[in-house]
Amino acid sequence: MEKVSVVIPLKKPNKYLWESLEHLEKVDYPEIEIVVLPDQLSEQCAWAGNHQVTFVPTGPLYPGEKRDIGVNRSSGEILAFLDDDTFPTRDWLTHAIQHFTDSSIAAVGGPAVTPDSDSVLQKASGLVYQSRLGGGNYAFRYTPTVRHDIDDYPSCNLLVRKDVFEMVGGFDTTYWPGEDTKLCLTIVHDLDLRIIYEPGAVVYHHRRPLFDGHLRQVRSYALHRGYFAKRFPETSLRISYFLPTIFVVGLLVGFLLAVMWNPFHIWYIFGLVIYFSAVLLSAVSTSRNQNQILLSPLVVFGIITTHLIYGIWFVVGLLSPKLREE
Numbered sequence: 001m002e003k004v005s006v007v008i009p010l011k012k013p014n015k016y017l018w019e020s021l022e023h024l025e026k027v028d029y030p031e032i033e034i035v036v037l038p039d040q041l042s043e044q045c046a047w048a049g050n051h052q053v054t055f056v057p058t059g060p061l062y063p064g065e066k067r068d069i070g071v072n073r074s075s076g077e078i079l080a081f082l083d084d085d086t087f088p089t090r091d092w093l094t095h096a097i098q099h100f101t102d103s104s105i106a107a108v109g110g111p112a113v114t115p116d117s118d119s120v121l122q123k124a125s126g127l128v129y130q131s132r133l134g135g136g137n138y139a140f141r142y143t144p145t146v147r148h149d150i151d152d153y154p155s156c157n158l159l160v161r162k163d164v165f166e167m168v169g170g171f172d173t174t175y176w177p178g179e180d181t182k183l184c185l186t187i188v189h190d191l192d193l194r195i196i197y198e199p200g201a202v203v204y205h206h207r208r209p210l211f212d213g214h215l216r217q218v219r220s221y222a223l224h225r226g227y228f229a230k231r232f233p234e235t236s237l238r239i240s241y242f243l244p245t246i247f248v249v250g251l252l253v254g255f256l257l258a259v260m261w262n263p264f265h266i267w268y269i270f271g272l273v274i275y276f277s278a279v280l281l282s283a284v285s286t287s288r289n290q291n292q293i294l295l296s297p298l299v300v301f302g303i304i305t306t307h308l309i310y311g312i313w314f315v316v317g318l319l320s321p322k323l324r325e326e
Helices: 015-025 043-050 063-072 092-101 120-130 136-141 163-169 180-188 212-231 239-260 264-289 292-319
Strands: 004-009 032-038 053-055 078-082 087-089 105-109 148-150 157-161 195-196 203-205
Touching: 004 015, 004 063, 015 032, 015 087, 015 292, 032 063, 063 148, 063 163, 063 180, 078 163, 092 105, 092 157, 105 180, 120 136, 120 212, 120 264, 120 292, 136 239, 157 163, 157 180, 180 195, 212 239, 212 292, 239 264, 264 292
Parallel strands: 004 032, 004 078, 032 053, 105 195
Antiparallel strands: 078 157, 087 203, 105 157, 148 195
16 A cells, blocks of 8 residues: 655644544554654654654744655655645545556545634635635535546645656646645646546635635635746636636726716616626525524625635736746
8 A cells, every 4th residue: 555645734733633634543554653843843843753744943934845855755656745734534545545546546636614613704715715705616616516537636635646746747836825736737738647626526625715815815716826827827817717807897998988978887787786696696506504693694795805805916917927936
């Protein structure tokens, strides 16, 4: 059975990390090692003294750089990338590893589900991502759906063959976030290998709360995706990524037309009613399915603000000659 090396980058040990390590100890898989990459060691790291965990201090680096260091210190044939605020289910690896018997499959991604222990505002953030109008075509990243091939997946729950990872030269640490997008692009489009979404390979992912933390994350994602739309069009030049921007442009242009041409304001109001109705339906449906119906009002505003922030910052990225980290 292939050995799995779990690689977790972080700034410093925190309560979520300890939770993650406790759950990793319970994972039903015989060959596993854990490499944790904080900026520097602390007294807290002694907690892992009786656990199969290696702490590797890296200094203040981007997560992609830390993961590359972790890979160099690993000995497994399969690399399992997690974030420090995730924790796996007991059968996480059982579901994921089965796919590596197929030599054409280079990587496996699984859903990152919002845990019950999260706060109300964190759960609302998770529901925004899970909703059809919030997560869009990528809502499967936040809740188990059906198994299928993918060509882009976040590294909060991503398993990769080590030999393939080394073949592509690891993460392109020029970018953060987005280094995982570049890795997946190279695997699928350059090496002609497959990445599988496995709904059973579940980890739980603590969300950033609405509205500040959630929207700052959305802003960062949008900025990089907008830039990637021209830099890596193979997986980023897709209409789904442009839809929030189309909404923002329509909102502004429609308002101007309604002011300048009085008869148009009826159509503008009608369009807004249709939009808000669709958002309400999406928020209520998702909240009800997750037994969180009382969070519907938060989810409604979360979806709307997500569209606005994403739409604006996608354009900023699209028009940027280069990103700050380049």
